[in-house]
Amino acid sequence: MANTRRPASQRSTSQRSTRKRRADGEESRRRILDAAAEIAGERGYDGTSIGEVSARSGLPASSIYWHFANKDELIAAVIERSFERWLAAVELPGPEVGDAGERVRTMAVGLAKALLDTPDFLRLGLMLALERRPAEPTARTKFLQVRQITRERIAEAIRELTPELPESSVRALTTYAMAGADGLFIAHELDGDDTDLVALFELHARSLSDATARELDTHRSNP
Template sequence: MRKTRKNKREDILQATADLVCEHGFSSTSINMVCERVGVAKTAIYWHFGNRDGLMNAVIDELTHEFIAQVRSNVFLKGTPLERRDQMIAGMRDIVENQTERFRVLVIASIESAELDPHFRTACLRLTDATTQAIADGYRSTLGFDLPDMDLLGHTLIALMVEALRRKKMDPEGCNLDRLFEDFERLVDLMVRDRIRRYTKSQEEENKS
C-alpha cells in the first residue's frame, strides 16, 4: 500500500528524531535522514523546505508533546499542598516513565537553545506554557494571581531537565526520591514568597 504524503512526512520526522537522539541536532544531516527513511532529498525539501525547516518541525513536535504532558499533570482543584504534590508527581512521571527517546530529545533541544534562535523560541514557548498552567492552577486555588510566576516556571523546567539528565547518565544511581523532595521544598519556598509579596502589596494598596 502506497504511503500518503502525510505518512511520509511522519516517517521523516520519526527518523530525524531518532537520528538526533543518536548523533545530536548539529550532526544530523539531510543525507542521514534520506538514507534512514529511503527517500530522495526532494522529499525533505517538499515537506520541510530545508534542513532548518526539518529540525524546526522536530522541535515543534517535541514542544507540543511536552506541553501536553505538563498540562495533563496540572491539578486545578484542591489545596496548594495538593496542587504542589500533583505537580511534582507529574514531573517525576515524565522523568521516570517517558521513553528514552523523549528524554534525550528534551535535553538536546534545551541545550541547543544556546546556539539556535528557533530552539530558544521553542524552549520559551515550552516554559511559557508550563508557567501558564501552573499559574492557572494556583489562581483557581488561591483566587488571585501570584507575582513573577514566569521565574517559577523556568525554575521547574530547569529542575526537570536536570532530573532527566541524571536519569540518563546514571539510571541506577540517580536518587529521584531525594531530588524530588528538594523540588518540593524549593516550590514551597518560591510560592510562599510570592504569597507574602502579594499580601504585602495588597496591604500597602489598602493603606494608600
C-alpha cells in the same frame, strides 16, 4: 450541453486514491520525524544531516525535502511534535485530587512521566538554547516559543493555587520551577537510569510548595 460529471465509480476511485496518498504522506512524515529525532538525540543539531535522516528513515532525500525545506525546519518540527505530546501533562489537576500540595505533586509526576516518554523537544531545545549562532535557527526559535507556553501554563497554576501572590512572586516561582525541571532532566540525561526522574520531580514539587508558602507568608506580613 454535455454532462462532464464523472461516474460515481470513478469519483470513488479518485477519493480512495487521494486518501491513500494522504496516508502515505503522513506515514512518510512520521518516519522522517522519528529518524531525525533519533539522530539529533544522538549527535545534536550540527551532527544531524538530511543524508543521515534519509538513510535512517529509508526514504529518499527528495521525500524529506518535499515535507521540509531544510534541516532546520525539520528539527523545528521534531521539537514541535514532541512538545505537543508533552503539553497535555502541563495541566494542574482539579481540587478532587487533594490539597494544593497534592495537586502540585500530581502535576509534577505527570510532567516527569511525559518527559520520559517524549524528551525530544527539551533535549534538542536546551542544546540549541545554549548555543549562540550568527543566524538564529528556526528550531531554536520554535523551542523558545514552546518554552514560553510552558512558562505561562506553570504561572497560571501558581496563580490558581495562590491568588494572593503578587505577580513578581509568581514570576520568580515560575522561573524556579522551570529551572529546577531543566536541571533534573539534564541529570537524568547524564546519569540515565541511576536517576529516578519521577521521584526527583516529586521532591521538586515539595520544594516548590514550600517556597510558595514562604512567599505567601512574606506577602501577608508585608502587604
